[in-house]
Amino acid sequence: MSTELFPFYLAATVALVSTLLAVTRYNPTHALIYFIISLLATAVIFFLLGAPFAAVLEIMIYAGAIVVLFLFVVMMLNLGSRGDELEHQWLKPKMWVMPSVLCLILFFELVYVLSGPSHPITGTAVSPKEVGIQLFGPYVLAVEIASMLLLAGLVGAYHLGRRYLSDARGQS
Amino acid sequence: MDPVAVPVEQGLALAAILFSIGLTGVMVRRNIIIILMSVEVMLNACALAFIVAGAKWGEADGQIMFMLILSVAAAEVAVGLGLLLQINRRVGSIDIDETSRLRG
Numbered sequence: 001m002s003t004e005l006f007p008f009y010l011a012a013t014v015a016l017v018s019t020l021l022a023v024t025r026y027n028p029t030h031a032l033i034y035f036i037i038s039l040l041a042t043a044v045i046f047f048l049l050g051a052p053f054a055a056v057l058e059i060m061i062y063a064g065a066i067v068v069l070f071l072f073v074v075m076m077l078n079l080g081s082r083g084d085e086l087e088h089q090w091l092k093p094k095m096w097v098m099p100s101v102l103c104l105i106l107f108f109e110l111v112y113v114l115s116g117p118s119h120p121i122t123g124t125a126v127s128p129k130e131v132g133i134q135l136f137g138p139y140v141l142a143v144e145i146a147s148m149l150l151l152a153g154l155v156g157a158y159h160l161g162r163r164y165l166s167d168a169r170g171q172s
Numbered sequence: 173m174d175p176v177a178v179p180v181e182q183g184l185a186l187a188a189i190l191f192s193i194g195l196t197g198v199m200v201r202r203n204i205i206i207i208l209m210s211v212e213v214m215l216n217a218c219a220l221a222f223i224v225a226g227a228k229w230g231e232a233d234g235q236i237m238f239m240l241i242l243s244v245a246a247a248e249v250a251v252g253l254g255l256l257l258q259i260n261r262r263v264g265s266i267d268i269d270e271t272s273r274l275r276g
Contacts, residue, residue, distance in 0.1 A: 008178050012186045019190055019213055023197035028205045035209055038190075042220060049183065049227040050175030054235045058219075061242050066212065066249050073253045074205060077260060090202040090267060099199035107192040114184050120177035122230040134232040135239070142236065146243040153247030160254030163261075 008048050015041035026087040028074050032067055039063040050125035175227065183224035190217035204259065204266045208252045215245045 015038050022034035039062045046055035079086070135143060190213060197210030219241045226234015256266065263270045 004176050005178060008176055008182075012182075015186070016189060016193075019193050023193055023201070023206070023210055023213070025206075028203060028209075031206055031209060035213070038213070039216065042216060045183075045186070045220065046223050048176050049178060049223055050230070051223050051227060051235050051238075054219075054223055054238045057239065057242060061246065062212075062216065066246060069249055069253060070205065070209065073256060076257065077205075077266065079266075086265075086267070087203060091200070096196075096200055099196050103192045103196045103199070106195070107188055110188040110192075111185060114181050114188070116181070118179045118181060119228065120179050121175065121183075121224070121227040123175050123177050124230040125175050126226065126230065126232050126235060131232045131235045135236050139233075139236050142240055146240055149247050150243055153250045156247075157250035157254045160251065160258050 008045065011041045011044040011048065014038075015045065026084055026091065028079075028083070029071070032070050032074070036063050036067050039067070049121065050123065052125065053128040053131050178224075178227075180224060180228045183227075184221055187217045187221040187224065190214075190220065202267050202269055204256045204268050207268060208249060208256070211252075212245060212249065215241055215248075 018034045018037040018041065022031045022038060025031040025034065039058060043055040043058040043063075046052075046058055077083075194210045194213030194217060197213065198207055201207050201210065219238045222234045222237040222241065224234075226232065226237070259271055260266055
């Protein structure tokens with residue numbers, strides 16, 4: 001194994017371990033903090049793969065905006081220690097067995113499809129300038145679709161976030 | 173800094189493992205917050221697969237697909253968390269099994 005790949009393996013191990021811990025925690029706040037570590041490790045992998053713009057976006061939007069939204073909702077729900085007790089009641093260890101077996105089967109199928117001769121990546125970094133030229137050139141329709149999707153998400157979140165949705169539904 | 177010559181199979185295998193962990197989380201957990209977070213893990217694994225594929229050819233298309241996945245994830249989490257707050261207000265619980273009927 002060449003020493004050049006060592007940072008990739010290190011970041012991949014951190015990403016795997018922190019994602020596993022994030023999915024298995026009882027407390028949602030702890031899970032979200034492990035998820036942030038997983039996202040930061042993924043950003044390191046993006047940087048190593050020669051995608052610095054994607055790495056920065058991963059940190060800014062995923063770890064900076066989406067996870068903070070989750071944390072706001074956890075704070076608004078304010079479950080406290082009652083939430084931990086409920087979670088212990090919901091999540092029994094034997095519940096993990098069957099879904100994990102099914103997912104492992106699917107995972108080994110994926111690995112079987114991927115197995116074959118090895119192809120290293122080309123090793124040229126793609127600068128943000130090239131990404132921008134492509135994004136607003138041939139992919140400009142995708143940008144429009146993404147903006148419409150975000151508008152729909154905004155309207156949906158505004159509608160669902162109203163305080164008394166049931167009263168507005170015409171119960172009188 | 174130059175990118176390292178990661179074998180494509182290993183990058184895609186990492187994405188597959190992360191996707192499987194997220195899928196297990198969606199299937200096992202009953203807390204809606206954690207289920208939404210597991211969906212984010214799965215979307216993140218897809219984004220990693222796109223970045224690896226884009227890096228294989230040294231083209232920008234992988235990063236553009238990554239940005240589209242990012243906007244999908246942002247819209248999904250905004251609507252999902254709005255739904256979570258409504259469910260908590262109506263059912264009084266964030267247990268997904270409590271909402272198994274459409275008209276609770």
